[in-house]
Amino acid sequence: MDFEIRKDRDEGPGRKGLHRERAAYFDLVKQGYSSMEACRIVGINPRTGKRWRNGRQPTGNTKGAPPVRPAGRPDVCSRYLGQQERLYIADRRRDQAGIRTIARELGRSPSTISREIRRNGMPLRGDVRKWAYRPYSAQDRALARRPRPKPRKITTNLQLRQVTQAHLDRKLSPEQIAGQLRRDFPDQPGMHVVHETIYQALYIQGRGELRREIANTLRTGRVMRRPRRQARRRQPRYTHKMVMISERPAEVADRAIPGHWEGDLIIGKDGASAIGTLVERATRFVKLIHLPDGRSAELFRDALTGAVADLPAHLWRSLTWDQGTEMACHHAFTVATGIPVYFCDPASPWQRGSNENTNGLLRQYFPKGTDLSPHTPEHLDTVAAELNGRPRKTLGWDTPAERFAKLLAQTS
Template sequence: MDFNIRENRGQAQGRRTLVREREEYFRLMDQGLSSAEACKRVGINYRTGKRWRNGRAASGKDKAAPPVRVVRAPEGPSRYLREADRIHIADRLREKASVRQIAAELGRSPSTISREIRRNGMALRGDASRWAYRPYAAHARAEARRPRPKPGKIGQNPQLRDFIQRHLDLRWSPEQICQALRTQFPDRPEMHVAHETVYQALYVQGRGELRRELARALRTGRVRRKPRRQAQQRTPRFATPMVMISERPAEAEDRAVPGHWEGDLIIGKDGSSAIGTLVERATRYVMLLHLPDGRTAEHVRDALVATVQTLPSHLARSLTWDQGSEMAAHGSFTLATSIPVHFCDPASPWQRGSNENTNGLLRQYFPKATDLSVHTRDHLAAVAAELNGRPRKTLGWETPAERLAKLLATAS
């Protein structure tokens, strides 16, 4: 609706508020006009517009008045660009800075800055050849797009909704329907949707964009989505049930008793070779497993059995490993050695902290993306001896070999 400046501008308005003028003023400001230009077009005094924007402090008989639009700046880091960020973008664009320079200065991705300029820039006075990025208008447009929930695309377009409903009655899948839309309406993007949009229109409660009974036309026959990755439906990792780290003895947790080991593999180039690592939790003593024939569960099991059988019984109490497939034969390993295996929680490498630290040290000897099968058993023993001969701060500057020797002497 066109706005007309009132004719009786010289008369006092009394208690009547300038509702239409205020709405038009802020609409023009959102389009990027200056305050002075917006006031001129609406037919109000410049001070009136300033008071609407910034509020008014108490003075004499006049009471303080808050701004018409109260904008509270969010606290802490934000995933969204803020008004200050947009002002910085506008300033740097005037200085001919590149998008990547601006992104680095704001700590954002270059695509974020590029998308912001493309979406919220505007043509000057409708002339596409004259373009500018105005930060305050850009911020207002971005804020107007943010509120949720938003009306769905299907619910707003009756032709699109009817097309989808008609083809669902024909038992077409949502993906087939969406491809047909793109084929039949190639030049009408308002008729293009992703198949997930169709599923949400059917399943999400409260949308009401498609008839709920149409969900029965889907090939699954379900009227609601079936959740995935439920704990009770998860396929067991190994044939032999795992004993989790939460059931590991307390003596292993506080490192008070020696004989509890942490294990892992360091992987070579293209995942085709590996070296097994064992670290004793109390002494940080390292032992390396030679795996020249591969890293299958059987190869790892055999190498572990051969290695731990060289230890006295009081130094072979338990083994902690991650849930890698190389430990699928953990049951037969326990039968052969009487050493229980405890498994870490998924994505929890800190539960084997000593082993992870040792793997980092070993990468100095066995760099990533190299073939680890070329290293002989004697070379692995020499590397382990070198690591075990280093003094450790956590051991009071004793070496792991010295600490282990003391334990063996005490036991004898």
């Protein structure tokens, strides 16, 4: 959304009305922007946006204020039933149409129609044996049920709150408490909660009188949640678009055809040094890349290009990598060598299982927390030769070097 922040808001005496900013803020929130991101776009303090959404409690000489809502009734998302659909349901029920017939005509699931009639219908003249569905009353009930936040179960159930607090005093984690409640109260659904409910109750109550005790209650000692990511920080990782592992040819997965490699870096102390690792998927053959001058994208591109130059082209069919910054020049590498690069999904190391296993073996030679820069290319070749000379159960106790030598012999 293009919104031009007014430049005259701080000029001249008196307050300037923020009617235009407020309308733009609610429009952005409605589109899915976070409150902080919407405040940044329209140029207001995040506290102002929070006050517009949640209102303000009276404190001292400051009067309270109710939440500010956009003018008019909010639109209902198409995933929810609307007034016209409820009118149609009432008409067809009057015609004795079945649930599945109505669902098919409306393009909805039969369970949606059944749940709508059950939740928003009412007894006819107080007789629970006769169920009536009135579309306008059903619409009002649905709209009254939608506003958030709702009263929390821990807040409204005194017994649940006391039992939960007793378990917290015993240093149980919220997940352990949720499991304990289901075991101790199997026939009382009102005493069942998920661990997220307990976390939310702790963090919200922590803004008041229980703040001091939270550090002793939660093992992390946090008094508020740590945001994982903000919308404005979500930037593309690479200039050229990544080709994801889901687009990798199916022949790579079964390891029947050699020449498909997996790669990664092992990092030294304080992230100041690194060694590149390459593993061929079919033979588990290992190559190590010397990086004496660092692991910037340009330096790594040149080192990787040199590492693939001494093997036949049919033994370099593809390369699978994680989304590390060292592969920012992946497009230039592909142009120079003709080798396509496929990228794993975030936080999915199992998609490069052979390489991850090899990196674990290499830590016997290059322990974590040590400086990797003193290792020479000759030493890296020695370590790679030692790994390639180990018999592998997955290869029928052949060594990777033997399997790879057979491939080279076939080429010659």
